[in-house]
Amino acid sequence: MSTFQAPKGTYDLTPPRSATFLAVREAISAPLRDSGYGYIETPGFENVELFARGVGESTDIVTKEMYTLTTKGGDQLALRPEGTASVLRAALEANLHKAGNLPVKLWYSGSYYRYERPQAGRYRHFSQVGAEAIGTEDPVLDAELIILADQAYRSLGLRQFRILLNSLGDKECRPVYREALQTFLRDLDLDEETRRRIEINPLRVLDDKRADVQKQLTDAPKLRDYLCDACKAYHEEVRALITAAGVVFEDDEKLVRGLDYYTRTTFEFVHDGLGSQSAVGGGGRYDGLSEMIGGPELPSVGWALGVDRTVLALEAEGVELDLPATTSVYAVPLGEEARRVLFGVVTELRRAGIAADFAFGGRGLKGAMKSANRSGARYTLVAGERDLAEGVVQLKDMESGEQTAVPLTEAPAELAKRLG
Numbered sequence: 319m320s321t322f323q324a325p326k327g328t329y330d331l332t333p334p335r336s337a338t339f340l341a342v343r344e345a346i347s348a349p350l351r352d353s354g355y356g357y358i359e360t361p362g363f364e365n366v367e368l369f370a371r372g373v374g375e376s377t378d379i380v381t382k383e384m385y386t387l388t389t390k391g392g393d394q395l396a397l398r399p400e401g402t403a404s405v406l407r408a409a410l411e412a413n414l415h416k417a418g419n420l421p422v423k424l425w426y427s428g429s430y431y432r433y434e435r436p437q438a439g440r441y442r443h444f445s446q447v448g449a450e451a452i453g454t455e456d457p458v459l460d461a462e463l464i465i466l467a468d469q470a471y472r473s474l475g476l477r478q479f480r481i482l483l484n485s486l487g488d489k490e491c492r493p494v495y496r497e498a499l500q501t502f503l504r505d506l507d508l509d510e511e512t513r514r515r516i517e518i519n520p521l522r523v524l525d526d527k528r529a530d531v532q533k534q535l536t537d538a539p540k541l542r543d544y545l546c547d548a549c550k551a552y553h554e555e556v557r558a559l560i561t562a563a564g565v566v567f568e569d570d571e572k573l574v575r576g577l578d579y580y581t582r583t584t585f586e587f588v589h590d591g592l593g594s595q596s597a598v599g600g601g602g603r604y605d606g607l608s609e610m611i612g613g614p615e616l617p618s619v620g621w622a623l624g625v626d627r628t629v630l631a632l633e634a635e636g637v638e639l640d641l642p643a644t645t646s647v648y649a650v651p652l653g654e655e656a657r658r659v660l661f662g663v664v665t666e667l668r669r670a671g672i673a674a675d676f677a678f679g680g681r682g683l684k685g686a687m688k689s690a691n692r693s694g695a696r697y698t699l700v701a702g703e704r705d706l707a708e709g710v711v712q713l714k715d716m717e718s719g720e721q722t723a724v725p726l727t728e729a730p731a732e733l734a735k736r737l738g
């Protein structure tokens with residue numbers, strides 16, 4: 319170990335577990351790539367004001383959890399705590415919405431940072447794969463995204479996840495509900511901080527996990543009863559579309575989410591094997607966000623799935639991903655001359671697209687064969703002085719244990735044939 323350790327709330331991805339992370343990123347993005355979503359990458363930090371305005375001044379993310387810094391030039395920046403505000407900012411900056419092809423469908427994958435209290439499944443550095451569909455108000459788009467996330471999780475073999483669905487209303491009906499809820503909440507017996515929250519973000523009070531608070535909320539006005547006709551019809555259509563696709567979901571009126579930009583459709587993917595940090599992914603519609611960050615009206619919808627928690631969910635369900643071996647051929651040279659010759663063969667194999675590795679450092683046969691086993695290679699190539707004198711190399715099938723002498727010049731072609 320060195321004098322240093324990974325910072326609190328972070329961890330390193332190292333082989334072999336890191337291969338699962340790559341496979342999860344791949345599995346989540348595959349359905350998006352097949353559905354017209356283009357890849358976008360934005361900087362790891364942004365102007366702090368983007369998140370303050372976008373994610374919301376009253377959210378925990380902005381008030382407590384942002385890593386902020388002032389540059390030598392005096393700019394106020396924040397490490398990105400989430401992807402949506404950045405992606406929308408980038409799409410507007412590149413005028414993607416003006417190319418006459420709405421919605422602009424984008425997917426991304428990257429690191430995010432929140433100064434949270436670390437615990438199992440909750441880190442200060444984590445990784446998401448996300449999707450945003452910008453510029454169109456259409457329940458089919460909301461349904462598409464929910465269905466694609468479901469498809470991604472199923473393709474990984476996950477089964478014990480549930481989809482929670484809600485509608486948060488729009489700029490017409492939500493303010494009416496907000497006021498009714500505030501009036502109700504102001505009469506309750508609540509601590510100072512919660513009282514402040516009533517004035518800033520009353521819907522978040524519904525999310526309070528404490529039993530004594532929840533007990534008082536039983537008769538709170540329900541958003542469902544305040545949804546305007548347009549929001550109700552929209553939500554019914556989303557529900558009907560995902561039902562028709564055979565995707566099972568639960569209506570959850572209490573689902574408010576921790577970011578302020580949501581309107582109408584909101585959803586969360588929760589996994590029952592994860593304890594308190596059970597949300598593996600979440601998203602929803604954010605019809606007002608573009609205007610909040612100075613853009614035109616661009617109703618949009620999206621989600622982000624947490625890669626770390628998805629890996630934990632796989633482990634909780636005992637799902638072993640079928641990861642292809644990274645090395646197909648392992649070369650074991652015995653002696654100086656063999657090193658040069660076999661390294662040449664390995665280079666040739668690699669250029670032909672066959673994954674090959676090599677016993678470096680001039681180790682003996684026993685140690686090198688151990689490495690060959692550990693590499694998961696299907697074949698090993700062993701050559702010593704006597705083999706070279708005969709112009710052959712020993713090709714060993716690691717599954718059957720069978721070994722045959724193959725003319726050195728024919729080894730690459732023979733391996734290509736055997737590996738199909």
Ligand code: HAM
Nearest residue numbers: 400402440441444597598599600601602620621622624
């Ligand atoms: P979010 O619900 O804040 O939404 O995060 C999405 C997912 O990121 C969570 O469900 C979780 O799996 C993962 N995640 C969040 N915080 C942590 C953490 N501290 N440690 C480990 N994993 C974490 C968003 O970020 C929105 N931008 C989603 C969205 C996209 N909405 C619309 N478009």
